[in-house]
Each structure stands twice: as structure tokens, then as C-alpha cells.
Amino acid sequence: xxxxxxxxxxxxxxxxxxxxxxxxxxxxxxxxxxxxxxxxxxxxxxxxxxxxxxxxxxxxxxxxxxxxxxxxxxxxxxxxxxxxxxxxxxxxxxxxxxxxxxxxxxxxxxxxxxxxxxxxxxxxxxxxxxxxxxxxxxxxxxxxxxxxxxxxxxxxxxxxxxxxxxxxxxxxxxxxxxxxxxxxxxxxxxxxxxxxxxxxxxxxxxxxxxxxxxxxxxxxxxxxxxxxxxxxxxxxxxxxxxxxxxxxxxxxxxxxxxxxxxx
Amino acid sequence: xxxxxxxxxxxxxxxxxxxxxxxxxxxxxxxxxxxxxxxxxxxxxxxxxxxxxxxxxxxxxxxxxxxxxxxxxxxxxxxxxxxxxxxxxxxxxxxxxxxxxxxxxxxxxxxxxxxxxxxxxxxxxxxxxxxxxxxxxxxxxxxxxxxxxxxxxxxxxxxxxxxxxxxxxxxxxxxxxxxxxxxxxxxxxxxxxxxxxxxxxxxxxxxxxxxxxxxxxxxxxxxxxxxxxxxxxxxxxxxxxxxx
Numbered sequence: 001x002x003x004x005x006x007x008x009x010x011x012x013x014x015x016x017x018x019x020x021x022x023x024x025x026x027x028x029x030x031x032x033x034x035x036x037x038x039x040x041x042x043x044x045x046x047x048x049x050x051x052x053x054x055x056x057x058x059x060x061x062x063x064x065x066x067x068x069x070x071x072x073x074x075x076x077x078x079x080x081x082x083x084x085x086x087x088x089x090x091x092x093x094x095x096x097x098x099x100x101x102x103x104x105x106x107x108x109x110x111x112x113x114x115x116x117x118x119x120x121x122x123x124x125x126x127x128x129x130x131x132x133x134x135x136x137x138x139x140x141x142x143x144x145x146x147x148x149x150x151x152x153x154x155x156x157x158x159x160x161x162x163x164x165x166x167x168x169x170x171x172x173x174x175x176x177x178x179x180x181x182x183x184x185x186x187x188x189x190x191x192x193x194x195x196x197x198x199x200x201x202x203x204x205x206x207x208x209x210x211x212x213x214x215x216x217x218x219x220x221x222x223x224x225x226x227x228x229x230x231x232x233x234x235x236x237x238x239x240x241x242x243x244x245x246x247x248x249x250x251x252x253x254x255x256x257x258x259x260x261x262x263x
Numbered sequence: 264x265x266x267x268x269x270x271x272x273x274x275x276x277x278x279x280x281x282x283x284x285x286x287x288x289x290x291x292x293x294x295x296x297x298x299x300x301x302x303x304x305x306x307x308x309x310x311x312x313x314x315x316x317x318x319x320x321x322x323x324x325x326x327x328x329x330x331x332x333x334x335x336x337x338x339x340x341x342x343x344x345x346x347x348x349x350x351x352x353x354x355x356x357x358x359x360x361x362x363x364x365x366x367x368x369x370x371x372x373x374x375x376x377x378x379x380x381x382x383x384x385x386x387x388x389x390x391x392x393x394x395x396x397x398x399x400x401x402x403x404x405x406x407x408x409x410x411x412x413x414x415x416x417x418x419x420x421x422x423x424x425x426x427x428x429x430x431x432x433x434x435x436x437x438x439x440x441x442x443x444x445x446x447x448x449x450x451x452x453x454x455x456x457x458x459x460x461x462x463x464x465x466x467x468x469x470x471x472x473x474x475x476x477x478x479x480x481x482x483x484x485x486x487x488x489x490x491x492x493x494x495x496x497x498x499x500x501x502x503x504x505x506x507x
Binding site for chain 2: 011016019020082086087091095096256
């Protein structure tokens with residue numbers, strides 16, 4: 001892999017953000033709205049729920065972590081969609097750049113986009129609601145890694161669909177995370193799900209991430225095995241996403257969609 | 264670099280877009296690819312660029328198959344310009360050239376951008392967003408992007424489509440001068456017959472996915488008993504089942 005080329009492709013997206021104030025505002029706006037909304041809900045539950053009454057901000061922390069996942073995945077999809085919308089697709093794919101370099105560039109730039117939106121929201125939550133995700137301590141880093149890998153994996157699967165089926169797959173890009181959210185047990189323990197769905201949910205890293213987040217905040221203990229599991233499962237999804245992406249690329253070459261995808 | 268196209272076919276479902284075409288484009292020559300809309304020109308170019316996998320046959324560039332592991336090595340010495348493919352509109356011209364310069368691994372990129380911007384008169388709008396440019400300006404930027412890596416093989420798809428005669432002439436003249444000063448093999452797809460006569464050493468006429476005639480412009484005009492290439496083109500595309 002050439003870092004020079006990865007940097008070149010990342011630069012395209014960094015310039016795009018840097019050139020447009022409304023784009024930056026848009027990146028910051030939605031995570032901040034989420035923090036306000038879930039901040040007030042969190043306060044309400046803290047006062048009125050026996051489950052949450054000992055730990056202020058479990059829901060808000062969950063909302064922030066889920067938004068991190070959501071933003072990283074959407075950032076990935078958005079950058080790919082930008083190439084389609086700008087009709088730049090063929091230029092990109094006739095440049096001497098490997099698929100692995102495209103994946104690496106999108107992965108690196110997605111974190112940049114995600115943090116632009118999320119850092120202000122995380123900082124706003126501290127004085128406004130007295131909630132800091134940093135209370136999760138060192139495990140926070142590993143939980144974020146697991147969330148990011150899974151977010152990127154979902155991004156890869158959706159972009160593979162865009163590559164194979166064209167812009168008509170765009171709606172799936174927006175719907176993908178909402179589909180997984182109920183099974184992710186973001187705001188409630190896994191026991192709430194019917195037993196059959198619990199089996200399915202355990203195959204997602206989200207359950208392990210959010211169960212562990214609640215465990216740390218409510219029980220003040222850290223279960224390293226759960227964190228390890230969440231990273232491992234996320235990584236398996238990532239490998240699966242890469243394989244599907246390569247398959248979609250070769251499929252698109254056979255179908256001829258690389259040359260007319262924006263049309 | 265030369266290009267050899269051998270028994271190349273492409274079938275999309277039941278539609279045969281390119282039907283067993285064969286030709287050789289010699290090093291430093293310009294070949295015109297002509298034919299009516301939908302005759303298989305774009306699909307052929309797509310296969311030559313490695314964007315479309317052929318159903319059968321092969322494209323050899325300097326005797327290396329574009330669809331094999333050599334693709335990136337070959338692509339670094341090739342490039343493509345088409346008015347139907349755009350550069351990111353929200354990036355300035357300079358930013359777009361910088362991004363593509365990096366993707367093509369261009370050395371001394373700053374000087375290369377400065378050089379090509381001067382040659383193609385881009386300096387007045389280098390810091391303007393690409394989406395804000397006129398068609399003529401966009402066209403020159405697209406040409407600049409296609410030459411950023413000083414390619415040995417250049418694919419041009421209707422390089423002067425939708426340009427006014429003045430800018431069209433500027434682009435044609437630039438290509439002529441660039442070719443005279445550089446080692447470059449060009450494949451030009453165009454519907455402008457005067458442009459083809461001016462720029463191409465040989466031409467290939469395609470119809471319904473097949474090559475139906477080939478030769479120099481003069482050969483074709485003489486063979487079909489017409490006065491110019493445009494009349495020859497019309498005769499060929501309107502005739503039935505004429506094969507080379």
C-alpha cells in the first residue's frame with residue numbers, strides 16, 4: 001500500500017469538508033441535537049427509574065457511543081456517495097490506486113469526519129448535563145475501537161452495495177443502522193429481547209459493547225473478556241465487509257457499472 | 264507504449280456490446296475510434312482501461328494484460344479524459360490537480376501543476392471551485408488532469424464535445440503540440456470528423472459492436488468514394504452488414 005496515495009485520496013475528502021462551512025456545521029449539528037435530546041431523556045430516567053437512579057447519564061453515554069458508531073458508518077457511506085454524486089467515479093477507478101488503498105483512505109478519513117461532529121457534542125454534555133463519557137476510563141478507548149471497526153464494516157457492506165447496484169442502493173445506506181439498532185441493546189439490557197433474538201443479538205458486537213458500558217457505569221467493574229469479544233466480533237465483520245467489497249468491485253467490473261455509475 | 268486488442272468481446276446479459284474486435288495501436292500514434300452512439304466505443308474504452316472485464320479476449324498494453332496484476336503499474340502511465348466524467352465540483356482546480364497528482368504518484372507536483380496550468384491557461388481560475396467553471400474551462404481542467412502524470416497512453420472521449428469553435432480549436436491544437444513534444448499514444452473517440460482528420464493517423468469504424476472498416480482517413484474516404492470523412496462515416500453507419 002502507498003501512504004502517498006492514501007493521503008491523496010484522504011485529502012480529497014478533507015478539502016471537501018474544509019471548503020464548506022455548511023458541511024462542517026452539518027457534521028456538528030446532528031450529534032449535538034442527539035446530546036440535547038438524550039440528555040433530557042437521561043435526566044428524566046435518572047429521576048424516575050429505579051434501574052438508572054444510581055448512575056447519572058447511562059442513557060446519554062449510550063446515545064453518544066451509538067452516535068459514534070452511526071457517524072463513522074455514515075461518514076464512510078457519505079464519502080463514497082460523494083464520488084458518485086460528483087460523477088468522479090471513473091476518474092477514481094482508472095487512477096493507479098488499489099482497492100485496499102481506497103478502503104484505507106476512507107477508513108482514515110471517516111474517523112476525521114466522525115470526530116469533527118462528535119467532539120463538540122461530547123464536550124457540550126459535560127457542563128450541560130454533568131455527563132462525561134470519559135468516566136468509562138481506559139476501557140472507553142477499546143469500546144470506541146470496537147464501535148469504529150463495526151461502523152466501518154457496515155460502511156463497507158453498504159458501499160459494496162452502492163458499487164454493485166449503483167445509486168439506487170442509496171436508501172439502504174441510510175437505513176442500515178436503524179435496522180440493527182433494536183438488536184444492539186443500546187438503551188436496554190439484552191434480557192428485554194425475546195430469547196430467540198438474544199441469540200442473534202449476541203452475534204453483533206453492539207450487545208457486548210453496550211452491556212459492558214452499562215456494567216462499567218452501574219457496577220463499577222470492568223469485564224475485559226466482553227471488551228475483547230466486542231473487538232473480535234467487530235473485526236470478523238470487518239473482514240467479511242472487505243471480502244464483500246472486493247466481490248462487489250469485481251462484480252461491478254463484469255456488469256460495467258464502474259464506467260456509468262453516476263448516470 | 265502500444266496497445267493490442269485481441270478478440271475482444273463484451274456481453275451484457277443477452278446484449279453483445281462488443282463483438283470480437285481486433286486492432287493494434289502503435290506506439291506514439293493516434294487512433295480514432297468512430298461510430299454512432301451505442302456502437303460499443305465506450306465499452307471498448309472501458310475494457311482498455313480495465314474498468315470493464317471482457318467476456319472474452321484481451322487488451323495488451325506493452326504486451327501486458329490490463330486485467331491482470333499489472334493494472335496499477337500500467338494505469339500509472341495512462342490517463343483518460345471525457346466530458347461525461349467530472350472532477351469533484353466542490354474542490355478548487357488546484358486541489359483537484361493536487362489530489363490526482365498524488366494518486367498518480369507525480370514527482371515535484373507543485374511544479375507540474377504550475378507547468379500544466381500555464382500550458383492550458385488555467386491560472387486565472389486555479390483557486391476557483393471546479394463546479395463554478397464554464398464548460399470550456401472544465402474541459403481544459405479535465406485535460407490537465409489527464410496529463411498530470413505525463414501519460415504514455417491517453418484515452419480521449421469526445422475531448423471537444425460542447426465546446427465553442429474557438430476553445431475546441433485551442434484544445435485540438437494543444438493536443439497536436441503536446442503530441443509532437445512528448446512520447447504519447449492516443450486513442451481518440453470522437454463524433455467530430457474534422458477533428459479526427461486533423462489528429463488521427465488511422466481510424467477504426469465501429470458498428471453494432473464490430474469493426475466495420477479501418478485505415479487512414481484518406482484510405483477510407485477513397486475506398487467509399489466520398490469527399491470527406493463525415494460523408495464516409497454516414498455511408499458506413501447507414502449501410503447494412505458492412506464488415507472489414
